[in-house]
Amino acid sequence: MTTPQTSGMTRGGRGRGGRLPRRRLTVADVTRVTPRLVRVRAEGDLTGWTADGPGAHLKVFVPTSDGGTAMRTYTVREFAPDRGELTLEFGIHADGPATRWASAGAPGDPLEISGQARGGFFPRGDTSRILLIGDHCALPAMSSILESLPAGIRAEAVVEVVALDDRIDVSGPAQPDVTWTTESGRPGEQLLTAVRSMPYPQEPTEVWVGCEAGVMREIRRHLLAQGARTARSASSPSAVTLHTRAYWKLDTANHSDHDTGEDD
Ligand SMILES: Cc1cc2nc3c(=O)[nH]c(=O)nc-3n(C[C@H](O)[C@H](O)[C@H](O)COP(=O)(O)OP(=O)(O)OC[C@H]3O[C@@H](n4cnc5c(N)ncnc54)[C@H](O)[C@@H]3O)c2cc1C
Missing domain, CATH: 2.40.30.10 (Translation factors)
Structure with missing residues (x-):
């Protein structure tokens, strides 16, 4: 980029x-x-x-x-x-x-x-792993973040697309590892399934989530219940830190870009 x-x-x-x-x-x-x-x-x-x-x-x-x-x-x-x-x-x-x-x-x-763009993602200095979880409309953000990560950091993403012909090449110095899933059930359901089935991170990890509002809340709830902290409340370097944002909401036009699920 x-x-x-x-x-x-x-x-x-x-x-x-x-x-x-x-x-x-x-x-x-x-x-x-x-x-x-x-x-x-x-x-x-x-x-x-x-x-x-x-x-x-x-x-x-x-x-x-x-x-x-x-x-x-x-x-x-x-x-x-x-x-x-x-x-x-x-x-x-x-x-x-x-x-x-x-x-x-x-x-x-x-x-x-608009007159500027805001809300970019900067990982903490002590993070050893970045895990991005998002659907297809968050792919531009995930691609940009993954391309920006330095070599030596463990960079992973789980992306849900409607069909596999929407996969793209995602690369960068960190040589990101991208897992593609396809929509089945409600949009985002496969992201939730992937998060529920993965082992909880043991190393300092930042988890970034961008998808449909309801699914984002379920992923957030699942990780918080396992001990993750939100970016706002995380203090320990060993924490799994969560960055969540709804990228859209079912049956809602122009859903707020401020929805991080904190009302849950
Ligand atoms: C921080 C942020 C960054 C974003 N960046 C991108 C980006 O780079 N590229 C991108 O494609 N989108 C991106 N989005 C998502 C995009 O803003 C929404 O998808 C937007 O609602 C699309 O506008 P629209 O006018 O086409 O549809 P709207 O008029 O907003 O919605 C019409 C209908 O479509 C449904 N809908 C909206 N989005 C989706 C979707 N993704 N999948 C299925 N149904 C949907 C709504 O629920 C509604 O029923 C971003 C959102 C946020 C919050």
């Missing part, structure tokens, strides 16, 4: 509510990477635009069928500020405006984005 930005700030000051002003980009190319994954590379003035690390997310503003605009959350897949390029990957699962927009996307389309 072109290096994500970790510093640098505003161009043109902050807008309402302390938010940085949106940017208007133009789609440069659209690639169907797999049957259910569309990569969109957009170009424009990204001077001062920042993404705080691998897996950081931003808001995109896409047209709706009634002539309005919908805001949705996506992950920075690649960011090259010097070339003014931003690449996003859209899973094709939902019957919603962002998915429709990406499915029909073409060079020349406008793409409006």
Whole structure:
């Protein structure tokens, strides 16, 4: 991945509510990477635009069928500020405006984005193992994180896709080990099955979970019951530390990007 930005700030000051002003980009190319994954590379003035690390997310503003605009959350897949390029990957699962927009996307389309991307993943210095568990719409974040991990760390991921033709190559200095599962039952069920059947980590491990809201809660509950701590409460270096986030919610449009399951 072109290096994500970790510093640098505003161009043109902050807008309402302390938010940085949106940017208007133009789609440069659209690639169907797999049957259910569309990569969109957009170009424009990204001077001062920042993404705080691998897996950081931003808001995109896409047209709706009634002539309005919908805001949705996506992950920075690649960011090259010097070339003014931003690449996003859209899973094709939902019957919603962002998915429709990406499915029909073409060079020349406008793409409006939020003023920055936040929420990137930085492992603790004492972690020896990173375990990512997520579904297909979290794959852009998982790919970015896995590519960023240094050699010597044990990097693993369990990914649920709808079908195996949505597998992609995931690589990086840590030589990640990716296990692919296919959807069976409700979306995310195979992730839960995988977590329940794996031995509880014995070494300092950070577990990152990104999937459907209900399944995320069940995975979270299972690991907490075994002794894991949330990122907020973990203090011991030997802890298994949990980072959980709902990437979407069944029967809900534009589910909150702040849902970490802490209300459970
Ligand atoms: C931090 C974060 C980062 C994200 N990054 C990405 C990313 O890089 N790529 C990506 O593809 N998605 C990503 N998502 C998920 C994406 O925001 C949602 O899937 C979003 O709801 C899609 O918008 P939409 O307009 O197509 O559908 P919506 O209008 O939001 O939803 C329409 C219907 O589709 C269902 N739905 C929504 N998402 C899914 C899904 N994934 N699978 C099955 N049904 C679904 C909803 O329950 C609803 O019933 C991210 C989410 C978060 C919170």
